[in-house]
Amino acid sequence: MATIYEVSKLAGVSLATVSRVINSNTPVREATRKKVEAAMAELGYRPNSVAQSLASSRSNSIGILVSELNGPFYGVLLSRIEAEFRAAGKHVIIAAGHSNESLERESIEFLRSRNCDALILHVEAVSDDYLIELSGKGCAFVLINRYVEDLADRCITLNNHYGGYLATRHMLELGHRDIAYVSGPMWKHDAQERYNGHLEALAEFNVKVDPALVFEGDFQETGGEQALAYFLQHNLKFTALVCANDEMASGAITSAHDLKIKIPEQLSVIGFDNVNFAHYIYPKLTTIDYPIGDIGQMAARWVIKNVYQQPNTIIQEVFEPRVVQRDSTHAFG
Amino acid sequence: MATIYEVSKLAGVSLATVSRVINSNTPVREATRKKVEAAMAELGYRPNSVAQSLASSRSNSIGILVSELNGPFYGVLLSRIEAEFRAAGKHVIIAAGHSNESLERESIEFLRSRNCDALILHVEAVSDDYLIELSGKGCAFVLINRYVEDLADRCITLNNHYGGYLATRHMLELGHRDIAYVSGPMWKHDAQERYNGHLEALAEFNVKVDPALVFEGDFQETGGEQALAYFLQHNLKFTALVCANDEMASGAITSAHDLKIKIPEQLSVIGFDNVNFAHYIYPKLTTIDYPIGDIGQMAARWVIKNVYQQPNTIIQEVFEPRVVQRDSTHAFG
DNA sequence: GCCTATGATGTAAGCGCTTTCATTTATAGC
DNA sequence: GCTATAAATGAAAGCGCTTACATCATAGGC
Numbered sequence: 047m048a049t050i051y052e053v054s055k056l057a058g059v060s061l062a063t064v065s066r067v068i069n070s071n072t073p074v075r076e077a078t079r080k081k082v083e084a085a086m087a088e089l090g091y092r093p094n095s096v097a098q099s100l101a102s103s104r105s106n107s108i109g110i111l112v113s114e115l116n117g118p119f120y121g122v123l124l125s126r127i128e129a130e131f132r133a134a135g136k137h138v139i140i141a142a143g144h145s146n147e148s149l150e151r152e153s154i155e156f157l158r159s160r161n162c163d164a165l166i167l168h169v170e171a172v173s174d175d176y177l178i179e180l181s182g183k184g185c186a187f188v189l190i191n192r193y194v195e196d197l198a199d200r201c202i203t204l205n206n207h208y209g210g211y212l213a214t215r216h217m218l219e220l221g222h223r224d225i226a227y228v229s230g231p232m233w234k235h236d237a238q239e240r241y242n243g244h245l246e247a248l249a250e251f252n253v254k255v256d257p258a259l260v261f262e263g264d265f266q267e268t269g270g271e272q273a274l275a276y277f278l279q280h281n282l283k284f285t286a287l288v289c290a291n292d293e294m295a296s297g298a299i300t301s302a303h304d305l306k307i308k309i310p311e312q313l314s315v316i317g318f319d320n321v322n323f324a325h326y327i328y329p330k331l332t333t334i335d336y337p338i339g340d341i342g343q344m345a346a347r348w349v350i351k352n353v354y355q356q357p358n359t360i361i362q363e364v365f366e367p368r369v370v371q372r373d374s375t376h377a378f379g
Numbered sequence: 380m381a382t383i384y385e386v387s388k389l390a391g392v393s394l395a396t397v398s399r400v401i402n403s404n405t406p407v408r409e410a411t412r413k414k415v416e417a418a419m420a421e422l423g424y425r426p427n428s429v430a431q432s433l434a435s436s437r438s439n440s441i442g443i444l445v446s447e448l449n450g451p452f453y454g455v456l457l458s459r460i461e462a463e464f465r466a467a468g469k470h471v472i473i474a475a476g477h478s479n480e481s482l483e484r485e486s487i488e489f490l491r492s493r494n495c496d497a498l499i500l501h502v503e504a505v506s507d508d509y510l511i512e513l514s515g516k517g518c519a520f521v522l523i524n525r526y527v528e529d530l531a532d533r534c535i536t537l538n539n540h541y542g543g544y545l546a547t548r549h550m551l552e553l554g555h556r557d558i559a560y561v562s563g564p565m566w567k568h569d570a571q572e573r574y575n576g577h578l579e580a581l582a583e584f585n586v587k588v589d590p591a592l593v594f595e596g597d598f599q600e601t602g603g604e605q606a607l608a609y610f611l612q613h614n615l616k617f618t619a620l621v622c623a624n625d626e627m628a629s630g631a632i633t634s635a636h637d638l639k640i641k642i643p644e645q646l647s648v649i650g651f652d653n654v655n656f657a658h659y660i661y662p663k664l665t666t667i668d669y670p671i672g673d674i675g676q677m678a679a680r681w682v683i684k685n686v687y688q689q690p691n692t693i694i695q696e697v698f699e700p701r702v703v704q705r706d707s708t709h710a711f712g
Numbered sequence: 713g714c715c716t717a718t719g720a721t722g723t724a725a726g727c728g729c730t731t732t733c734a735t736t737t738a739t740a741g742c
Numbered sequence: 743g744c745t746a747t748a749a750a751t752g753a754a755a756g757c758g759c760t761t762a763c764a765t766c767a768t769a770g771g772c
Contacts, residue, residue: 049727049728049729050728050729051728051729059751059752060751060752060753061728061729061730061752061753061754062730062731062751062752062753062754063750063751063752064729065729065730065731066730066750066751068729069730071730072731072750072751073749073750074750074751075749075750075751078750078751092488092491092492093492093728093729094433094492094494094727094728094729095492095493095494095729096429096432096433096438096494096727096728096729097433097727097728097729097730097757098728098729098730099429099729099757100427100429100430100433100727100728100729100730100757100758100759101728101729101730101731101756101757102729102730102731102757103730103757105429107472107493114454114458115454115455115457115458115461116454116455116457116458116655117454117655118451118655118656120454121447121448121449121450121453121454122448122449124448124449124473125447125448125449125475128448128473128474128475129475132474132489137472137474137489137490137493138472138473139440139470139471139472140457140461140471140473141461141465141470142458142461142462155425156465156470157470158425159425159426159427159428160428160440160470161427161428161429296659299661300661303661322449322450322451322656323451323655323656323659326629326656326659326660327659327660327661328632328633328636328660328661382757382758382759383758383759384758384759392721392722393721393722393723394722394723394724394758394759394760395721395722395723395724395760395761396720396721396722397759398759398760398761399720399721399760401759402760404760404761405720405721405761406719406720407720407721408719408720408721411720411721426758426759427757427758427759429757429758429759430727430757430758430759430760431758431759431760432727432759433727433728433729433757433758433759433760434726434727434758434759434760434761435727435759435760435761436727436760
C-alpha cells in the first residue's frame, strides 16, 4: 500500500500538504489540491487508519456493547447504528455482555483498550455507580434503554410507562374489562414501568385492579406458559391477556393452542416490543412497537454530536411506543 | 492512560523489556517480569492497541461483512464469531453489504482500509473473479456459504445438496409421494443445489418428477404464498410441500391457515435453515438445520489458524445439515 | 582464571500519520 | 515599487509501541 510519503513525492509537495488535502481542515490552494488528488488516484492511495488514529488520538471507531448478538432484538439495533456511522466514515466494533456483570465490565474495558472514541452501551447487569464512575474517568458513552439520573443527558430510552398504558388501553377500548397481566421480572426497571402504565390505564377506565390477575413472568416464553396455566388453574375470569413482552405472549398463545382456547375469539392477547417474529406467530401478534432501530440511530447521532462535534445534530432522548394492531386481539363479546 | 514508558521507568527497565513481557515472545528473567507486572498493575496500564498495530502492522481486528445485520440468520453467526475472537483477544469490526454489488465492494475496501488482519465474508453479489483478484492482492479472507473453485481452501460451506435431499427424503419416508417443491431463485447457487438434492431423493424412491409441482420462489414469505396459490389454482394433487427456506415455508403456512387447510393433517410442510423463528410458527416448523453458528466459529478458526499462525487448529470446510422434526410434517394417510 | 557461547536486557530506528511552528509566497495599501 | 499582512506550504517533532541489533551478564569448558 502506498504511503503518504510516496504521494507527497509524486505530487511534489510536503507530507503536511497531503495530510491537509486528506483532512481538508486547513486551506490548500486549488491547484495544489488537484496535484495531490491526482497523485493519490494514480497510486491508489488510502490513508492508513491506524496511523491516523495514533497521530490524532482519534480512532474513528465506536464500541457497541449489547447483551446478545443473536435474538430478535439486537440485529435491528446494530443495523441502524452501523448504517449511521458508516455514512460518517466511522466503524463499529462489537462485543456481547450476556447480561452478566463481570462480562459487561470486561467488555467495556476491552472496548476501551481498543481506543474507541465512544461507546454505545446496552447493559443490564452493571451498576449505576459503575457507570457514573466510568463517566467520571472521561469515557464517552451513551446508554440505550436505561435511565440513570446523574447521566440523564446520555440516556436514550423508550417511554415504557406509556407503552404499558397503551397496551392495556387497547384492550379496554375493545371493551374488555377482565384483563390479566403478565409482567417481566419486577426488579427490572422496564418491567416495573410497563406495569405502572397498565395500572394507569385501568384507573383511567375505572377498572378495579385484581391482584390475582397479575403474574410475574421471566420475559421468556415459559413465563407466558406459566402465567396462562396459573390463571386458568385459579379459575379466574379474564377475556384479555396483556403480556409485558412478545416472548411471553408467544408462550401464552402456544399454550392456548394446546388447550384449544381460540385466539382472539375467546382470548385477546397483546405483546410488547414488536420483535421480528411477532408476525410469524399465529394469529399474528398485536403488540406495542419498540422502535429499537430509531433508538440505535439516535444513539449514533448522540456520538456524532458530542464526540465528533457536530453541534447541530438534534437528539431525541425519549421515544414513544405505539400499538401495532394485528390479529391476536378482538373486541369483547 | 499510562504509557509503556512510564511503566518502564517505574519498573526500572527499558521499554523493550516491558514490551517483551506484554508480548511474551522473548524470554525475560522471572524477577524482571515480576517487577514489570507489578508496575503495570500499579499504573493500571493497558497497552494502546493502536500503537501496537502501527508498530507491528497487525491490528488484531477482523472485519466481518454480512448481507444484513438484522434478520434471523446473522445474529447467530456474529455471536459465535465474536465469542471465538474475543477469547483470542481479537476484536471484530462489522459491516453490512445488503446483497448489493457496489455496497459489498465498498464495504470490503472500507474494512481493508481499517487494516483488518483478515476478513470473513458473506457476500452474494460480488463476482468470483473479484474475489480471486482480491485474494491475489494478498488480502486474507474466508468465504462463508459460498464455494469458489479457485479459492476452495478458504470456503466454509454447508452441504446444500444433502440438505435438499434430506428434506425430500423426510417426506418420502413419511409415505408422501406427491411432493411439491418451492425453490429459491435459481441463479443462486444454494437454491440450485438444494433443488438437486430434492431431485436425488425423488430418484432414489423412484418417484417421477412432475415439473408442474416445482415453483421458483424468492426466498421470502411471499414466495411461499405465491407457490401455494399457484399449486392450488392448477388443481395439482400434493400432500407435502418442501420449501427451500423457512421464510417461504412460513408464507405457505400462513396462506394455508387462511384457506383452512390443516397442517400437518392435510398438508405436510418442511422448511430449510432452522432460523430462530421456526418454532414460533404454528404448527412448529419441521426444517433442515443450517448450523450457521458452527460455520461462523469455523471461519473464525480459519483466521486463527492461517492468519494468527496456530497451525494445529483443525478446519472443517463442509458442514452437514440434519432434519429437525417438529410439528408441521405428518405421515401420509 | 580466561575465553567463548548463550541468554537477558538496552538502544534506537522506525510504523504512517497529524500538527505546531517557522518559512515562504501571494495580496493589498500607499 | 515597497512594505505590512494574510494565506499557503514546509520542516520536524511526536503519537505509543515493536523489533533488529548491540551490549552486557552469566555460566561452562578448558
